[in-house]
Amino acid sequence: MxxxxxxxxxxxxxxxxxxxxxxxxxxxxxxxxxxxxxxxxxxxxxxxxxxxxxxxxxxxxxxxxxxxxxxxxxxxxxxxxxxxxxxxxxxxxxxxxxxxxxxxxxxxxxxxxxxxxxxxxxxxxxxxxxxxxxxxxxxxxxxxxxxxxxxxxGCYPTSALLPLIPLLKNNLISANDIIIDSKSGVSGAGRNLKTSNLFCEINNSIKAYSIGKHRHIGEIEQELTKAKNHTVNIEFTPHLLPVNRGIISTIYCKTNDNITINDIKNCLSTTYDDEYFVKLVEHEIALHNVVGSNFSLIAVNQGNCSKSIIITCVIDNLCxxxxxxxxxxxxxxxxxxxxxxxxxxxxxx
CATH class of the missing domain: 3.40.50.720 (NAD(P)-binding Rossmann-like Domain)
Known part of the structure; x- marks a missing residue:
């Protein structure tokens, strides 16, 4: 060829x-x-x-x-x-x-x-x-x-949409009260010189930024709304980690009535079973599981509160x-x- x-x-x-x-x-x-x-x-x-x-x-x-x-x-x-x-x-x-x-x-x-x-x-x-x-x-x-x-x-949207779109499309989770807490390596901010990205500003620290107004909110809401065929609004807060690359998103959502954690897992497993790059796993996940690769790992856990599901997703932000x-x-x-x-x-x- x-x-x-x-x-x-x-x-x-x-x-x-x-x-x-x-x-x-x-x-x-x-x-x-x-x-x-x-x-x-x-x-x-x-x-x-x-x-x-x-x-x-x-x-x-x-x-x-x-x-x-x-x-x-x-x-x-x-x-x-x-x-x-x-x-x-x-x-x-x-x-x-x-x-x-x-x-x-x-x-x-x-x-x-x-x-x-x-x-x-x-x-x-x-x-x-x-x-x-x-x-x-x-x-x-x-x-x-x-x-x-x-x-x-965007990098943050990729880590949030991969787990959430199948669940909303199949009406397994509520479209209300979705909270996405994401943490990214510094390379996500690009290569331009910024005081806030200097070593002494980043090292040994972590900070939330663009709280309630990050540009990726609109992008995530657009795609979730299309999946649900109904307006979806979210809370999204990004954080900057003192590492070069990688994103971990922790997503908090509520199941709909009579939906169990096994239903959630089965939906994601069915969606991505034949996909090479996206996998549902049963263990806790970390940035080093994916850094340098095109893989995305998703884990699902039962939350402490009624109907609460906590999803984690890791990707390499540059890959x-x-x-x-x-x-x-x-x-x-x-x-x-x-x-x-x-x-x-x-x-x-």
């Missing part, structure tokens, strides 16, 4: 270099363009020594890129940046063949007004938004397969929560084995 020719926009950020790491293991992909305006004309190994041994293209500005011979463009740009750039790229008739897989939030919201509400920025490509498919691989596989633009989910899921979506679109490029074991210890 002819190799898939790939370009990465925003190649010098964390999700960009994670894509490079994973795609170097993909037997049917050729990395042809690495685009990073702020680091243009440098070799990628000048920024990241761990890529020294690989023959990769030099970083370039987007204005010097030719997409006419590219099959897939991965977008790893900051939010509110991708819309205009992809609008410009796709307006060129020579690029009409392109598949876009965007890792930012710019195409995740079905309704552009909701995007503006949560990101305080008007949507600049509403016509393209109509073509976008929400790229939660295991849930939206059939739609992804036909998509021209795939909007990869299943971003670049790994993006590659999984590419594999779906090109009718490839979804595991290609992603059969990487978690890093332990």
């Amino acid at each position: 002819k190799k898939i020719r790939v370009a990465i926009l925003g190649a010098s950020g964390y999700t960009g270099i994670e894509l490079i790491r994973l795609l170097l293991n993909h037997p049917l992909v050729e990395i042809c363009e690495l685009i990073a305006n702020s680091n243009a004309d440098q070799e990628i190994h000048e920024l990241y020594d761990h890529l020294t041994n690989f023959n990769l293209p030099k970083l370039k500005k987007i204005d010097n890129s030719d997409f006419s011979k590219i099959d897939v463009v991965f977008g790893c740009l900051p939010h509110s940046t991708s819309q205009q750039i992809f609008k410009n790229i796709l307006s060129d008739k020579n690029n009409s063949h392109l598949t876009i897989i965007d890792l930012s939030a710019d195409f995740r919201y079905d309704n552009p007004a909701n995007y503006q509400k949560w990101y305080d920025h008007p949507h600049l490509a509403t016509e393209l938004q109509k073509q976008a498919v929400y790229g939660l691989s295991e849930i939206n596989r059939s739609k992804i397969k036909k998509a021209r633009i795939v909007a990869c989910p 299943k929560g971003a670049s790994g899921q993006a590659i999984q979506n590419m594999n779906i679109i090109f009718d490839l084995d979804e595991k290609l490029g992603l059969e990487i074991n978690p890093l332990f210890p």
Whole structure:
């Protein structure tokens, strides 16, 4: 089979270099363009020594890129940046063949007004938004397969939606009083210099942030509402951990009448039994169970209060929560084995 020719926009950020790491293991992909305006004309190994041994293209500005011979463009740009750039790229008739897989939030919201509400920025490509498919691989596989633009989910939403969507769709839990408590490694904040992310600010500490107003609330509610076919509102609080990568989400919910914990487990087991990357387990789970991999582990426990169920889910925020899921979506679109490029074991210890 002819190799898939790939370009990465925003190649010098964390999700960009994670894509490079994973795609170097993909037997049917050729990395042809690495685009990073702020680091243009440098070799990628000048920024990241761990890529020294690989023959990769030099970083370039987007204005010097030719997409006419590219099959897939991965977008790893900051939010509110991708819309205009992809609008410009796709307006060129020579690029009409392109598949876009965007890792930012710019195409995740079905309704552009909701995007503006949560990101305080008007949507600049509403016509393209109509073509976008929400790229939660295991849930939206059939739609992804036909998509021209795939909007990869956020890292926190991935960890919450994988367990919650099947339970709401099958009417096993109440749509009210869902509480999601998530904790992430610092890489989730990106590579830009921020005082709050300095070593002395993060080390030996943990903090909650964006309480009651985090942007991923709207994204999670949108997808849960579609699953339930009824408005779902949640409480979501993210926390920053003094680790590089990984997310653990603890989800508190109530079962509906006459629903047992075994019903919950059976639903998740049935949903994901044939899935390679998502597994229901009976033991307690930790970040090191998945770090460096595209796996997601889910555990279900009975809560202390009546009808209370406590679900935990772990993913790697850069892999299943971003670049790994993006590659999984590419594999779906090109009718490839979804595991290609992603059969990487978690890093332990």
